[in-house]
Amino acid sequence: KAGVTQTPRYLIKTRGQQVTLSCSPISGHRSVSWYQQTPGQGLQFLFEYFSETQRNKGNFPGRFSGRQFSNSRSEMNVSTLELGDSALYLCASSSDRGPYEQYFGPGTRLTVT
Amino acid sequence: EDQVTQSPEALRLQEGESSSLNCSYTVSGLRGLFWYRQDPGKGPEFLFTLYSAGEEKEKERLKATLTKKESFLHITAPKPEDSATYLCAVQASWTGGFKTIFGAGTRLFVKA
Numbered sequence: 298k299a300g301v302t303q304t305p306r307y308l309i310k311t312r313g314q315q316v317t318l319s320c321s322p323i324s325g326h327r328s329v330s331w332y333q334q335t336p337g338q339g340l341q342f343l344f345e346y347f348s349e350t351q352r353n354k355g356n357f358p359g360r361f362s363g364r365q366f367s368n369s370r371s372e373m374n375v376s377t378l379e380l381g382d383s384a385l386y387l388c389a390s391s392s393d394r395g396p397y398e399q400y401f402g403p404g405t406r407l408t409v410t
Numbered sequence: 411e412d413q414v415t416q417s418p419e420a421l422r423l424q425e426g427e428s429s430s431l432n433c434s435y436t437v438s439g440l441r442g443l444f445w446y447r448q449d450p451g452k453g454p455e456f457l458f459t460l461y462s463a464g465e466e467k468e469k470e471r472l473k474a475t476l477t478k479k480e481s482f483l484h485i486t487a488p489k490p491e492d493s494a495t496y497l498c499a500v501q502a503s504w505t506g507g508f509k510t511i512f513g514a515g516t517r518l519f520v521k522a
Contacts, residue, residue, distance in 0.1 A: 301453075330510070332512075339512060339513075339514045339515060340454075340497065340499075340512040342509070342510065342511075342512075345507065347507065352507040353504065353507050353508070353509055385451075387453050387454070389453075397441060397442050397459070397501055397508070398442070398444050398456050398459045399444070399456070399499075399510065400456055401446075401453035401454045401455070401456075402453050403452055403453050404451075404452070404453050406451070
């Protein structure tokens with residue numbers, strides 16, 4: 298079974314630009330969660346989508362948004378990029394019927410200059 | 411407030427020197443506790459799920475245990491390739507679904 302895939306793997310953007318990251322979950326998983334990981338803050342939860350609906354949201358500004366498609370693939374968008382948005386963005390998928398562990402993709406390394 | 415605390419922040423061991431990593435948590439409505447391993451620049455790799463106090467899981471040199479307030483990841487006779495950051499996460503029921511809270515991790519260094 299193929300794992301979680303994320304594209305692109307690396308991105309360099311300039312302050313003020315916007316960016317879209319993509320995630321394809323494990324086949325059959327309908328829950329997709331997004332995390333931001335930085336050396337200082339660790340893994341911070343952004344949001345979770347299930348069946349095309351945002352089910353849960355972390356404490357991030359409205360510049361961070363996401364969506365999920367009918368095939369469970371998900372995208373997240375960050376608008377008006379700031380230097381502090383530089384991070385590893387991780388996507389994780391899980392089965393909603395249990396067991397509930399999340400399986401992570403390799404991440405997208407975003408650098409904002 | 412729901413919280414997950416891992417200790418120590420960093421642990422340096424000699425090859426073959428067994429030790430334990432701790433994960434303490436305060437959540438209501440625990441749905442499961444998870445251990446992950448993360449290598450630099452990569453996504454976390456799932457290791458174990460524990461659902462209830464008293465449960466234990468083993469995989470090679472790793473053994474995870476769970477009590478009502480904490481979990482331990484025991485590493486027996488570690489090797490240099492066990493060097494990584496070990497993350498603990500707790501999943502709890504929440505309005506409309508569930509939430510997963512990660513600890514800050516323990517960075518393990520195993521020297522040959």
